[in-house]
Amino acid sequence: MDQYIILGRIGEGAHGIVFKAKNIETGETVALKKVALRRLDDGIPNQALREIKALQEIEENPHVVKLKAVFPHGAGFVLVFEYMLSDLAEVIRNAQQPLTQAQVKGYMLMLLQGVAFCHANSIMHRDLKPANLLISSTGQLKIADFGLARLFSSDDSRLYSHQVATRWYRAPELLYGARRYDEGVDLWAVGCIFAELLNNSPLFPGENDIEQLCCVLRILGTPTQHTWPELPELPDYNKICFKQKPPVPLEEVLPDAPPQSLQLLRCFLLYPSRERVRAAQPLCLPTTQSCLCPSGAAGWPGRDPSTSMISM
Ligand code: ADP
Ligand code: MG
Numbered sequence: 001m002d003q004y005i006i007l008g009r010i011g012e013g014a015h016g017i018v019f020k021a022k023n024i025e026t027g028e029t030v031a032l033k034k035v036a037l038r039r040l041d042d043g044i045p046n047q048a049l050r051e052i053k054a055l056q057e058i059e060e061n062p063h064v065v066k067l068k069a070v071f072p073h074g075a076g077f078v079l080v081f082e083y084m085l086s087d088l089a090e091v092i093r094n095a096q097q098p099l100t101q102a103q104v105k106g107y108m109l110m111l112l113q114g115v116a117f118c119h120a121n122s123i124m125h126r127d128l129k130p131a132n133l134l135i136s137s138t139g140q141l142k143i144a145d146f147g148l149a150r151l152f153s154s155d156d157s158r159l160y161s162h163q164v165a166t167r168w169y170r171a172p173e174l175l176y177g178a179r180r181y182d183e184g185v186d187l188w189a190v191g192c193i194f195a196e197l198l199n200n201s202p203l204f205p206g207e208n209d210i211e212q213l214c215c216v217l218r219i220l221g222t223p224t225q226h227t228w229p230e231l232p233e234l235p236d237y238n239k240i241c242f243k244q245k246p247p248v249p250l251e252e253v254l255p256d257a258p259p260q261s262l263q264l265l266r267c268f269l270l271y272p273s274r275e276r277v278r279a280a281q282p283l284c285l286p287t288t289q290s291c292l293c294p295s296g297a298a299g300w301p302g303r304d305p306s307t308s309m310i311s312m
Pocket of ligand 2: 013014131
C-alpha cells in the first residue's frame, strides 16, 4: 500500500470500496479496490477470491478490465486495476438526450466482445449492469466487477445461488428461484442494458423481486409452458400465479428505436435461456469488423442474406 498515494474515493458497492490512486514509482493512475475477506467459516463463498480467480484465469482482453496486481491488506485484499474514467451508468445518466445509434452500436459491440470472451473462457459474470461497465478516457468499454462471477462447467449437478445480478437486470429464471442456470443470465442482462441504451431509461425497473417479475411479464407477456417449457420445473413456479397477459410489442415500449435494433433486442429477451442469442453470434460476421468504429457505415443489425445470423 506504501507504493500508492490515495487521490480520492471513486466508488462503493456491495463488495468493496474503490479509490483512485497513484503509483509513486511509475506515476501511473490506478483504481484500488479494497475488499474485506468474509470469514470462511460462515459458509458464504468468498467474493474477493472469486474476483481474483476469475480475473486471473482469463488472459487479457480489450473489453475486460485489467487486474494489474493483488496484495493482502489488513483483513482483506487490495486489487489494483487500470484506472477508468467513468462507467456506463454515468454515461446514461449524464446524456442530455438518448444516445445516438452510433454510440449505442459502439457500446454494444464492445460489451458483446467482452461477454463473448468471458463465456468462451467459461466465466459467467452474473452481475452485468451499466455500473459494472467501465468507460476509459478513450471511450473503450470494459467489463468490471467480477465479484459474483463464477466458472461454469458442463457438470450441471452443481447448484448456484439465485441471489445474483442486480434486480433490474436479473433473468426471469433467477426471479423464479432457479439454482441451475447458465450464461444465458448474462445474455438477459445484455438485453436489458441494450434497451436502456436505446431508451435512456431502464426497461424493467422493479422495486422489489415480485414487482420485478411483474415488470418483465407486463412487457413480454405472461410465460406459458408453450413459450417457456422449463417454467413448471422452476422452484418458485407454484408460489406465484399471474393473470395471463399478452406481450406488448417492443415498438410500443421503445418507439424511437430502429426496427433492426428491436429485432436484435428480441433475441436476448427470451424466456428460455438456451434460446437467447449467444454473445458471439451477432459478432461473428465479417461486416462486424468494419463496424468496430462506432461511426462505421455498415448497417446494423440487419439480416445478412448469406447467413441466418444477425449482422451488426
Ligand atoms: P462493487 O462490487 O462494490 O460494485 P465495482 O468493482 O463495481 O465494485 O466498483 C464500484 C464502482 O467503482 C464502479 O461502479 C465504478 O464506478 C468504480 N470503479 C470500479 N473499478 C474502477 C476502475 N478500474 N476505474 C475507475 N472506477 C472504477
Ligand atoms: Mg459493481
